Amino acid sequence: MTTVIIFIALLSALLVIPQVRAVAGGLLASSAVLGIIIGFASQRTLGNFIAGLLIAFTQPVRLGDDVVVEQTQGIVEEIGLIYTFVRTRSGDRLVIPNEKLASDTIRNSTIRSREKVAEITIQVPLGRDVGAVVDRLRRLREGADVFVSDLSDKATVVVRAEAEDEPAAERLERELRLGAYDVLRAEGVYA
Structure with missing residues (x-):
C-alpha cells in the first residue's frame, strides 16, 4: 500500500x-x-468465448447430438470455449464458431425434451470390446440411442431413451443403469 x-x-x-x-x-x-x-x-474471439460459456450452461447442443447447421447435418463431436466441432455424414469435420451456434437457428433432432429423455453414461476400459458392449446396450430398450461419445482414457458410452414424462424418465434411467450393470458384468468389464 x-x-x-x-x-x-x-x-x-x-x-x-x-x-x-x-x-x-x-x-x-x-x-x-x-x-x-x-x-x-478481439471482438469476434471474445464473442465466441462468451457464446461458448452460454452453450456450456444452456446446452442447446451436447456431445453426440445429431444437428443441422446451415443445411449441413452432422454429429457434435467436441464443444470448446470458442469452437464446436461437428462430423458430417461424409466424414468432414465442421469447425463452427460458438457465436454462430448461440445466435443462429440449429435443428437438434436428438433432444426433443430434456425432461422426457432418460440418459446414462458408462465408462468402459479401452481394453474391452467396446463394440460388443454397445451392441448389448442397444438391446436394453427398443429405440434407445447408444453411442460412444469419447475415447480418451476410457470409452464413454451414452445410452439415451425417450420416456413419457419426467418421472418415467427417472424410472427408466434407474432401469437402464441396472441393465447396463448386467451387460458390463456379462462382458467382463465388472467382475
Missing part, C-alpha cells in the same frame, strides 16, 4: 513539469488508441 501511495505522489509531482505532462498526454492518447484497436481485433 505504501508503494502505491509513493508511486501516485511521484507521478503527481512529475506531472507538474510541462515536458513530462506533454509526454504523459501522448502516452495516454496512444494507449487509448491501442486499446480501441485491440478491442476491435
Whole structure:
C-alpha cells in the first residue's frame, strides 16, 4: 500500500513539469488508441468465448447430438470455449464458431425434451470390446440411442431413451443403469 501511495505522489509531482505532462498526454492518447484497436481485433474471439460459456450452461447442443447447421447435418463431436466441432455424414469435420451456434437457428433432432429423455453414461476400459458392449446396450430398450461419445482414457458410452414424462424418465434411467450393470458384468468389464 505504501508503494502505491509513493508511486501516485511521484507521478503527481512529475506531472507538474510541462515536458513530462506533454509526454504523459501522448502516452495516454496512444494507449487509448491501442486499446480501441485491440478491442476491435478481439471482438469476434471474445464473442465466441462468451457464446461458448452460454452453450456450456444452456446446452442447446451436447456431445453426440445429431444437428443441422446451415443445411449441413452432422454429429457434435467436441464443444470448446470458442469452437464446436461437428462430423458430417461424409466424414468432414465442421469447425463452427460458438457465436454462430448461440445466435443462429440449429435443428437438434436428438433432444426433443430434456425432461422426457432418460440418459446414462458408462465408462468402459479401452481394453474391452467396446463394440460388443454397445451392441448389448442397444438391446436394453427398443429405440434407445447408444453411442460412444469419447475415447480418451476410457470409452464413454451414452445410452439415451425417450420416456413419457419426467418421472418415467427417472424410472427408466434407474432401469437402464441396472441393465447396463448386467451387460458390463456379462462382458467382463465388472467382475
